[in-house]
Amino acid sequence: MNDEIRPGDAPDAAPVPRRDAAPTPSPRPSYEAVMEQVAREFVRERRSERRWRIFFRLAWLGLFLAIAWALLAQRSHVTTPSGPHTALIEVRGEIAVDSEANAEDMVAALRTAFQDQGAKAVVLRINSPGGSPVQAGIVNDEIRRLKALHKKPVYAVVEEMCASGAYYIAVAADEIYVDKASLVGSIGVLMDGFGFTGLMEKLGVERRLLTAGENKGMLDPFSPQNPQQRAYAQAMIDQIHQQFISVVKEGRGQRLKETPQTFSGLFWNGEDAVAQGLADHFGNLDMVAREVVKAEEVIDYTPKENVAERLAKRFGAAVGAGAVKALQASVNLR
Numbered sequence: 001m002n003d004e005i006r007p008g009d010a011p012d013a014a015p016v017p018r019r020d021a022a023p024t025p026s027p028r029p030s031y032e033a034v035m036e037q038v039a040r041e042f043v044r045e046r047r048s049e050r051r052w053r054i055f056f057r058l059a060w061l062g063l064f065l066a067i068a069w070a071l072l073a074q075r076s077h078v079t080t081p082s083g084p085h086t087a088l089i090e091v092r093g094e095i096a097v098d099s100e101a102n103a104e105d106m107v108a109a110l111r112t113a114f115q116d117q118g119a120k121a122v123v124l125r126i127n128s129p130g131g132s133p134v135q136a137g138i139v140n141d142e143i144r145r146l147k148a149l150h151k152k153p154v155y156a157v158v159e160e161m162c163a164s165g166a167y168y169i170a171v172a173a174d175e176i177y178v179d180k181a182s183l184v185g186s187i188g189v190l191m192d193g194f195g196f197t198g199l200m201e202k203l204g205v206e207r208r209l210l211t212a213g214e215n216k217g218m219l220d221p222f223s224p225q226n227p228q229q230r231a232y233a234q235a236m237i238d239q240i241h242q243q244f245i246s247v248v249k250e251g252r253g254q255r256l257k258e259t260p261q262t263f264s265g266l267f268w269n270g271e272d273a274v275a276q277g278l279a280d281h282f283g284n285l286d287m288v289a290r291e292v293v294k295a296e297e298v299i300d301y302t303p304k305e306n307v308a309e310r311l312a313k314r315f316g317a318a319v320g321a322g323a324v325k326a327l328q329a330s331v332n333l334r
Contacts, residue, residue: 085297086289087113087122095131095139095165103138105303110139113301114146121153121293124173125285130164130186133240140247143172155292157285158182163267167278168244171251175292177283178270184278187248188265189237194221252277 089109095101113122130136147154156162156173163186170176178184200207200222207222218229245263249256256262256277273279283292290296 083118083297084120084295085118085299086293086295087116087119088285088298088300088302089113089122089124090300090302091124091126091128091166091169093128095128095135095169097132097135099131101128101131101135103135106139107142109301109303110142110146114150114152119152119299120295121155123285123288123293123298124154124156124169125159126156126162126166126170127159128163128166129161130166130168133165133168133189133244136165136168137243137247139169140172140251143169147172147174153293155288157283157288158184158270158279159284164188168247171248173251175281176279177281177288178273178279179284180269180271180282182270182273183267184270184273185267186265187244187263189241189244191233191237193219195225196222197224255280 089106091101091106093099093101095103097103110122113119143154146152153175154173156170156176158170158176158178159182161183162170162176162178163183167185167187176184197207209217209220209223211217215229215232217223218226219233241263248263249258257275259276262276262278268276268278270279270282274282285298286296289298
């Protein structure tokens with residue numbers, strides 16, 4: 001056999017495909033394979049959805065339990081009363097429904113303190129610029145009711161500030177103690193807001209307000225002020241001011257040295273407040289407990305929030321903040 005390759009003979013190598021030849025198609029998957037793949041994807045997605053459903057259900061269950069705990073758990077005092085003592089209730093910050101100084105909590109603390117046989121007197125330690133006349137009025141009324149019922153004295157001790165709604169509460173006390181530099185007074189009422197009509201005209205913005213009832217859009221900040229509606233609002237806050245004045249006169253009695261400025265909304269330092277009869281003496285909590293009440297041990301009856309209550313409030317604020325702002329009153333004693 002002659003293995004010599006002669007010119008013109010083709011080699012034994014595989015033939016080179018032509019460039020213009022179509023690629024060889026890959027084998028198409030069978031119908032069963034396609035359906036199996038679809039089924040696997042469907043099962044995987046369903047498992048993922050089920051896991052997320054379980055997660056969210058557990059999250060909602062945890063939130064529900066936290067809120068239930070907050071609503072059912074009883075608030076505890078800092079220490080347990082043990083023998084004769086001075087009952088302390090803090091009035092701090094703005095007086096409002098959703099604040100630390102709200103009427104519901106303060107009234108509950110007042111009732112507990114007055115009912116405790118070991119509490120020789122109740123002291124309100126105040127550091128507040130004021131707030132809601134409704135909340136302040138509820139607390140004032142309850143202090144006077146409990147004093148008459150339990151025959152226990154009540155003292156107000158002012159730290160930095162006792163203004164407006166806070167002073168509304170303080171005048172229910174038998175005596176008011178202040179520091180020489182405390183701020184006291186501001187016996188007045190305000191209703192605040194803004195008007196944007198001029199700015200809207202400059203920006204070319206048209207206000208479109210539809211109401212059923214001619215006064216439903218009263219004091220709308222985007223509409224021109226109506227003289228009749230303004231007079232109505234002024235009469236309303238004047239009436240609340242007179243209510244405030246009556247409460248102060250009833251609480252302070254003959255001690256009050258009334259001047260034209262007393263009910264003008266001005267405030268004074270503690271030294272001037274004592275001189276004008278808005279307060280009685282200089283002193284702090286320890287001094288009042290030791291020298292006035294004669295019960296040096298101070299027990300704090302102020303409700304304290306636990307973690308669950310803070311969580312519940314924060315969740316409620318996140319869900320209903322818009323509705324709360326829409327319904328919130330604009331009249332304040334501050």
